[in-house]
Structures are given as structure tokens and as C-alpha cells.
Amino acid sequence: MKGWLITNAFLHTHKFTEIHLWLTEAAKKVGVELIVKTNAEVLVKLDSDFNTVKEVNSDDNPDFVLFWDKDVRLAQYLEMKGFRVFNSSKGIAVCDDKSLTHLYLQGAGIVMPKTIVAPMTFTNIGYNNLDFLSQIEKELSFPIVIKECFGSFGQQVYLVANKQELRTKTAEIGAKPMLFQEFIPSSKGKDLRLQVVGNQVVAAMYRYSEDGDFRANITNGGKMKPYEPNQKQIDLAIKCCKVLGLDFAGVDILFGKNMEPLVCEVNSNAHFKNIYDCTGINVADSILAYIIKRICIGCK
Template sequence: MKAWLIANHFLMSKKFSELTDWLFQAAKAANIEMVLMSNADCLAFLGRGGVDAFKQYHETLPDFVLFWDKDVRLATYLETLGIPVYNSSKSIALCDDKSMTHLTLEQYGIPMPKTIIAPMTYENIGYTDYDFLTMVEKELHYPLVIKECFGSFGAQVYLAKDENELLEKVEQIGTKPMLFQEFIKSSEGRDIRLQVVGDQVVASMYRYSEIDFRANISNGGKMKAYQPTDEQIALALECTKRLGLTFAGVDLLFGEHEEPIVCEVNSNAHFKNIYDCTGVDTAKQIINYILLEKRNHRC
């Protein structure tokens, strides 16, 4: 079986390359002939003769693509060629944009923090007034959370404690898409990450921080292995199903009565920390699941 593993050409840090190397080795161990490619090595050719041109550069198309990137345009193109892509372009797009994640899950009654999506403005115009923030303050109260719709590792998540901090942060974010959420006080500095592959939660960890309202390891948080409840497992699986994901990292908060609340869903969740914490090899789990699905499909 032949496969492509596609990563972003312009993310060259060890933090990302070690994951693609890990996935590559897992595929090799499963006797999959996998080729590691970047999105710059695999350009989408459109229009007259586009497909023929693409095939000149890639004489043999893979049986599937493991898409470890967020280049949804390329993922969509590969799907138009009839190549199975994991995760799909649609599910990657839904997870990459936090507002679209919440809009999708809202349709199915998934529990999440009270959320308000900022109005869209144009880059050359910006916000000519901030009157809409009055509604945000009224509905969410302080402190409240501000999130850029596109971001990773908690780096684009902020806490505003008053009107001045809210306005300052919104002005700083500028015209980039953002949303506002109620601050779940009962989950301050703690959450859980559930690693989902197929229809199973294969690993989970409890993340906690004594120095930040965010529990992300990248922001100084700590971690330990965690046994999720049936309710937490069911919610994580429901999220991945509704977002069309084959594999994902689902982050859950703790409500006032410890009930699970969805924080976000990651289509390309980094799995080194959860491996260090639990010993579960997510790369192996992903490869084995795709193999099983391909075999079942042939049957």
C-alpha cells in the first residue's frame, strides 16, 4: 500500500518535524510505502491540462494521504482526484477556525461555553466603532475570554478582566477573526485532552497550571495520565463524529458540577506530550486505524 504524508513546507521546527517522522516510522512498521512530502512539493494544478500536469510530477497516486497540515485547498484538490484524505479537508477547515467548530457543534446541542462571534470587518477598514462590545460585556461579564479564531497551543487566547483590557486586546487583534467566551471559573488552569482515533478514546491526560488560566503545556502547564468518565468519552466521540474527523485531540473543561464542556477540537493534535504522559503511541493508532478502514472498504 502506498501513501503520502503531507506536512507544511514552511514549518521546519523540531516540534513539528518530530511528529511527521513519528508518523512516517509508524507507517513503515505497518509495511506502508509512505512518502513524506510538503505542500510545496505537491502543488494543485487546475484548469486545462491541470490533472495531466499534476500526474507528470507524480506518476503514481497514493492509496491514501495522511494530511498533517492545514492547507485545506490542497487537501480539497487531492480529494477531487479521488484520493482518500485523512483528516478530510472539510473537517480540517472546521477545526482550524474555532468559530466554525462552535457553529457546527451548536447544531447538535454540544455543551460549550457561552460564545459570541465578533462581527467580520475588512482589513482595509477595521472596526470603525466598538459598540458591539457592549453586548459582549452584558452577556458574558468579566472576566471573559477572547480567542482568535485561528491559533494553536493557547497562544492566541486571552483573558480580559475589565472594559479597558477587552478594548485593548480587541484593538491589538485588529481585523483577524475572533470570538468571545464566558470564563469557566470552575475550570481555571485545568482541562483534559482526549486523543480520539476512529470511534475510541485511545489516551487522555489531565493538564493543570498554577500560573495561568490556560492549562496548555506550551504555556507552562503540567500533565498527568487521566481516566476519563463515560460522559467525557461520549462527548469527545460525539464531537469528532459531528466534525467528520478520523482522529483528533478534544479538549474539555470542567463545569460547575464537573460536567464536561467542550473547549476546542484539534484536527492535527500534537501527540508527543500525551505519549510522554501515558505511553500510548497515537501515531501507531492512527496508521492502524486507517489500514483497518482501507481493508474493510475493499471487503
């Protein structure tokens, strides 16, 4: 069996290349040839002769595509060509944008912190009027969490303590899509990461910060411990993946007032090095085993 591992041509940090290596190693172990292709090698080419039957040169045709990138146009193109893409273009797109994730999950009745999406503006205009912030202040009490809709590792997530900080941070983020969210004090500096593959939680960890930061991300200095999730937490993580149509994902869960699980965000391309260091579970192996199973079902 042969697959393509689609990666981003312009991201070269160790964090990403390491994940690519883990995936190709996991493939090797189960006899799958996983060929790395970047999004600059496989371009989206559209014309009047567009052929929806598979690609390019037939020898090179993969049996599946493992899409470890956010280039959702390319993912959709490959789907149009008839390839089975893991995760789907829609799943990746909805997870990439935190506001869309919340919209879809709310639509399925999944519990989350109260969330208000900033009105959209244009890059060349930005917010020339911040009056809408008075609604945010009325609906949410300080401190308020602000998240850029596109961000990761806790780096685009902020906590503002008062009106002035709210205005300053909103103006600073400018035209980038963002959302405002109720701060969950019972989850300050701690959360859960549940890794789901094929409707099963395969690994879980508890993350906590020791330096007073409200964010528990490991990249942001958080610590981690293996964790045995309860049924409610498992059900929530699996339901999120079902609703968003994800084959696998890292689901971040907050602890509500009465310890009830609240969804924080869903990562379609979750890094799994930390969860391996924490639990010894290699998520790459689970992903490859799942893909083989899906492809083989598809073959019959």
C-alpha cells in the same frame, strides 16, 4: 501499501518535524511506505482538462493521504482527485477556525461555554467602531475569554478583566477573526485532552497550570497527568469527532460547574508527543492502524 504524508513546506520547527518522524516510523512498523510531500511539492493545478481521476504520475499514486497540514485547498484538491484524505479537508477547515467548530458543534446540540463570534471585518479596515463590545459586556460577565479563531498552544487565547482591557485587546487583535467566551471558573488552569482515533478514545490526560495561568496548555507551561475519562467525557469527545467528520482528533474538554464536560476546542492535527510522554501511548500507531483498516474496508 503506500501513503503520502502532506506537511507544510514553510514550518520547520522541531515540534512539527518530530511528529512527521513519528508518523513515518509508525508506518514503517506496519509495512506502510509513508512518503513525505510538502504542500509546495504538490500544487493545486486547475485547468479545463482537469482530471478527477487520480494524479500525477501513476507510479507515485498513494493509496491514501495523511494530511498533517492546514492547507485545506490542497486537501480538497486531493479529494477531488479521488484520494482518501485523513482528516478530510472539511474536518481540518472546521477545526482550524474555532468559531466554525463552535457553530457546527452547537448545531448538533453539544454543550460548550457561551460563545459570541466577533463580527467580521476587512484586513485593510479593521474595527473602526467597537460599539458591538457593549453587547459582549451585557451577555458575558468579566473576566471574559477572547480567542483568535486561528491559534494554538494557548498562544492566541486571552483573559480580559474589565471593559478597558476588552477594548484594548479587541483593538490589538484587529481584523483577525476572534470570538468572545464565557470564562469557566471551575476549569481555571485545568482541562482534559482526549485523543480520539476512529470513534475511540485511545489516550487521555489531565492538564493543569501551576503558575496561576488560566490556560492549561503544556506548551504554555502546563503540567500533565494520565487520566481515566468517564463515560460522559468519552461520549462528548467521540460525538465532536462524529459531528465534524474527523477520523482522529485531540478534543479539549473543560470542567463545568458540576463537573459536566464542556467542549473547549477540537484539534484535527493534534500534536501527540506530550500525550505519549504522559501516558506512554503512541497515537501515531493508532492512527496508522486505523488508516489501514479504513483503506482495506474501502478496497473490498
